[in-house]
Amino acid sequence: MLPTDTLLGRARDQVGLHRQTLLHASGLFKHSPMAKRTDCPSLSRDAARDAVEIPLRCHRDSHKPGTCSKLGAKCFRGRGSSFCVEARCMNMDRINELPDDVLCNIFSFLGLKDAVETSLISHRWRHLWKPLILTRPNLEFDCANMFGAKHAQVANKFSLIESRFKRQVFIRRVHEFLRLYSGKKVDTLRVSFYLDGNHAADLDEWILFAIEKGAQVLDLELFNPFFGRGYPHQDYDFPHQLLQLSNSSSLKHLSLRRCVLKSLPYQFNQLTTLELREVILDENFIACLFSNCLLLERLTLSNFVSNCEDERRSLIITDHPRLTDLKVLYNPNSWGWGASLEISAANLVSLEHAGYDISCINAPRLARLHLSDGFKGLAHFASCPRLESLYMLMKSAEIPQTISTFTNIRNLKQLSLILQPGYFQLGSVVNILKATPLLEELEIMVFSTSIHLGIDMNSGFPHSHLRSVQIRNCHGTLYEIEFAILILKMATKLEKMVIDPLGKFYKGDGSWVVEEPYCCYDRSYELRNVDVDGVPHLWKRKVRAHIREKLKVVMTDAQVIIL
Amino acid sequence: MSAPAENEASIKQENGPSGTVQEKPKKIVVRTGDGEVFELKEEVAMEMETIKTFFMEDNISYETVMPLTNVDSWELVKVIEYCSKYVELKNKQENFHKELKAFQDEFVKSMSPKTLLSLSNVANYLEIKYFLDFICQAIADHIKNKDVEYVRELFGVENDFTEEEMAKAEAPWAHENLDKDLY
Numbered sequence A: 001m002l003p004t005d006t007l008l009g010r011a012r013d014q015v016g017l018h019r020q021t022l023l024h025a026s027g028l029f030k031h032s033p034m035a036k037r038t039d040c041p042s043l044s045r046d047a048a049r050d051a052v053e054i055p056l057r058c059h060r061d062s063h064k065p066g067t068c069s070k071l072g073a074k075c076f077r078g079r080g081s082s083f084c085v086e087a088r089c090m091n092m093d094r095i096n097e098l099p100d101d102v103l104c105n106i107f108s109f110l111g112l113k114d115a116v117e118t119s120l121i122s123h124r125w126r127h128l129w130k131p132l133i134l135t136r137p138n139l140e141f142d143c144a145n146m147f148g149a150k151h152a153q154v155a156n157k158f159s160l161i162e163s164r165f166k167r168q169v170f171i172r173r174v175h176e177f178l179r180l181y182s183g184k185k186v187d188t189l190r191v192s193f194y195l196d197g198n199h200a201a202d203l204d205e206w207i208l209f210a211i212e213k214g215a216q217v218l219d220l221e222l223f224n225p226f227f228g229r230g231y232p233h234q235d236y237d238f239p240h241q242l243l244q245l246s247n248s249s250s251l252k253h254l255s256l257r258r259c260v261l262k263s264l265p266y267q268f269n270q271l272t273t274l275e276l277r278e279v280i281l282d283e284n285f286i287a288c289l290f291s292n293c294l295l296l297e298r299l300t301l302s303n304f305v306s307n308c309e310d311e312r313r314s315l316i317i318t319d320h321p322r323l324t325d326l327k328v329l330y331n332p333n334s335w336g337w338g339a340s341l342e343i344s345a346a347n348l349v350s351l352e353h354a355g356y357d358i359s360c361i362n363a364p365r366l367a368r369l370h371l372s373d374g375f376k377g378l379a380h381f382a383s384c385p386r387l388e389s390l391y392m393l394m395k396s397a398e399i400p401q402t403i404s405t406f407t408n409i410r411n412l413k414q415l416s417l418i419l420q421p422g423y424f425q426l427g428s429v430v431n432i433l434k435a436t437p438l439l440e441e442l443e444i445m446v447f448s449t450s451i452h453l454g455i456d457m458n459s460g461f462p463h464s465h466l467r468s469v470q471i472r473n474c475h476g477t478l479y480e481i482e483f484a485i486l487i488l489k490m491a492t493k494l495e496k497m498v499i500d501p502l503g504k505f506y507k508g509d510g511s512w513v514v515e516e517p518y519c520c521y522d523r524s525y526e527l528r529n530v531d532v533d534g535v536p537h538l539w540k541r542k543v544r545a546h547i548r549e550k551l552k553v554v555m556t557d558a559q560v561i562i563l
Numbered sequence B: 001m002s003a004p005a006e007n008e009a010s011i012k013q014e015n016g017p018s019g020t021v022q023e024k025p026k027k028i029v030v031r032t033g034d035g036e037v038f039e040l041k042e043e044v045a046m047e048m049e050t051i052k053t054f055f056m057e058d059n060i061s062y063e064t065v066m067p068l069t070n071v072d073s074w075e076l077v078k079v080i081e082y083c084s085k086y087v088e089l090k091n092k093q094e095n096f097h098k099e100l101k102a103f104q105d106e107f108v109k110s111m112s113p114k115t116l117l118s119l120s121n122v123a124n125y126l127e128i129k130y131f132l133d134f135i136c137q138a139i140a141d142h143i144k145n146k147d148v149e150y151v152r153e154l155f156g157v158e159n160d161f162t163e164e165e166m167a168k169a170e171a172p173w174a175h176e177n178l179d180k181d182l183y
Helices: A007-024 A045-053 A082-095 A100-107 A112-120 A143-147 A149-156 A164-180 A197-212 A240-244 A266-270 A285-292 A375-383 A396-408 A427-435 A478-490 A537-552 B049-057 B073-092 B096-109 B113-126 B129-143 B148-155 B163-167 B178-182
Strands: A073-075 A138-141 A188-193 A217-222 A253-257 A273-277 A298-302 A315-318 A325-329 A340-344 A350-354 A357-362 A368-371 A389-394 A414-419 A441-446 A468-472 A496-499 A505-508 A511-513 A559-562 B027-032 B037-041 B066-068
Touching: A100 B113, A100 B129, A112 A143, A112 A164, A112 B148, A138 A143, A138 A164, A143 A149, A143 A164, A143 A188, A164 A188, A164 A197, A188 A197, A197 A217, A197 A240, A240 A266, A266 A285, A285 A315, A315 A325, A325 A505, A350 A505, A357 A375, A375 A396, A396 A427, A414 A427, A427 A441, A427 A478, A468 A478, A478 A496, A478 A537, A537 A559, B027 B049, B027 B073, B037 B073, B049 B066, B049 B113, B073 B096, B073 B113, B073 B129, B113 B129, B113 B148, B129 B148
Parallel strands: A138 A188, A188 A217, A217 A253, A253 A273, A273 A298, A298 A325, A315 A340, A325 A350, A340 A357, A350 A368, A368 A389, A389 A414, A414 A441, A441 A468, A468 A496, A496 A559, B027 B066
Antiparallel strands: A073 B037, A505 A511, B027 B037
8 A cells, every 4th residue: 555645645545536527527529438438447557657657747837827828728726736647647548448530540640561560459450550541542662661660771771672572572562452452542652662674564553553543643763772693674664655545644743763764655744743863765755745744844854864876965945834943963973974955944943953064044034043063054044134042063263254144143142152172262252242242141162171261351341131151061271260250240131150060062853962072072181080970070179169269259240150 | 626716717708699899819718627727719729629619509608618528637738739839830821831840849759659649539539630640640650660569558458369360460461571571
């Protein structure tokens, strides 16, 4: 018997009172079975143990009675805080009676395999996963869904992927699921796994299944692991011919990685988004695309391979009234680098580009631009007066010419500059600021240790729009600090300056690179010793404090954050 | 029963059939299962379908104290916290998703799974769809990496299968494990 002055003892005493409360309550509401309960199970040992384990977090403990305006409620103090404990004791028993629809709701957020596993819990749970899972409109078949959430990361372990069995298991499970599937409509089909042309029959079947059920989004990501050992890899042919036999399609979003796309079925004329990554295309594909998909708004062509002989053919994207978002990216390490690009799109708003020689740009409404090869292409965009956001790489030698281009892009609000390795004069950035008086956000990433300021510390001028400045991949050299001081003095409306020893490099198409060699290139010897989080030891020990000291003397309203 | 304290107990609502316009924000009073009385702002209370139906269906005056027998005071406190924040962010409109996500992470950070389970029950009872979805997602995230035994214990469910029944699960791949197939 526990003494009543312990928490547990008091809890047991209060339970009796609670029973009374319940019996008098009127059960007005239809919901859970609790409304009809008139008995209060005695405090079981387990519940008691749980009651003590849960921390007593009741807002009443922390404020005066009668006022709780923060929570939008007023709370009237009743009994003492022991009340809290008995409240929790009551709940423990209630959990066993979670109604079916709440359980189903929980399962609907689980991946397929995890949801199916709930059928093993008990008899009552055996079929609970079915109604919502088997009619789920978004079908996602990937490692996490087919093998369980704990295996979601197994995709990175190449040695496991080599096993033939794993692919067979994946395919078998998808087939079983689709066999049981009873939903009338599919919204999304996403297949993301190590499959290829050897499994064409299965892939075709799944794609057809989804399209015939009215899918609007189709995402096929075929990975290429390190197979080695004579695995007979075959490219997967997207089944355009098969699809042409079916009815019209409501597909709006198509995303393919590592397939062969000979042509798009004509039914796909409702497409608004098309993303092709590492896809083998026919030489006339682009032309056909635009004549068929008149509603296309977003197009991503990343590392595609043309099956025509001449790899350096030009890519011409023209006369497409609805196109607003275009990404054409070519990995600098892959062949085909240097093909020429010609764009003419009256409504294009956003462009990401890497690896092409730009021959002509006609995009008067362009607002956002990402250039991976810097200045070479920038001059072409001088005719884009609405440009607001620019991300580009820059070599120091290019700066003087760049500045005159900038003068034409007067509406620039956001600028991210990656200053490439090599001798660099930070002062040129100040000159760029002169050419862009409306700039609000500036981000520079410093790659080189051989930088100098290159201008007089007094040659600053007031810049009344700059609100936020970020200096990434900072080494803490004298010139970087002088540059920061200069900016702090110049930018009269500056709100925030962030100085970051790390940097991320945006490659385009949503992929960022954090690791070496990009970010560590040319780092001085002392800064090469890094901590677990990637920040150099020296930065943490000395450099950070040093910068803080130096910047403290500057009079500024801005908040200076040194990471 | 606890007595309503202080001056707030006597809030009289001029809520006559002619719909008199008034300056004071309306409040709704509820009593939880453990006897605590709470006063809610009308816009927060109306997020809960159960409360909304109770007052709207039969045009019950806001003077009535609505009993919420299946809700405990600590649960209601949490619900009010979430709903008030949600309504506030909705009215503000900018950065809705980002701020909501930050708030959600903070909200579940220190909650035990059992707490989440009771909250899901309450959310269901009070019929707050977005809150229920949020709590269920949090619970699903918690159990997705756990094995069958853990889930049984968490939900307080007994294993009432016999050996053979286990083997004959309807979807055979329920208990097939990756490791078993692989090696």
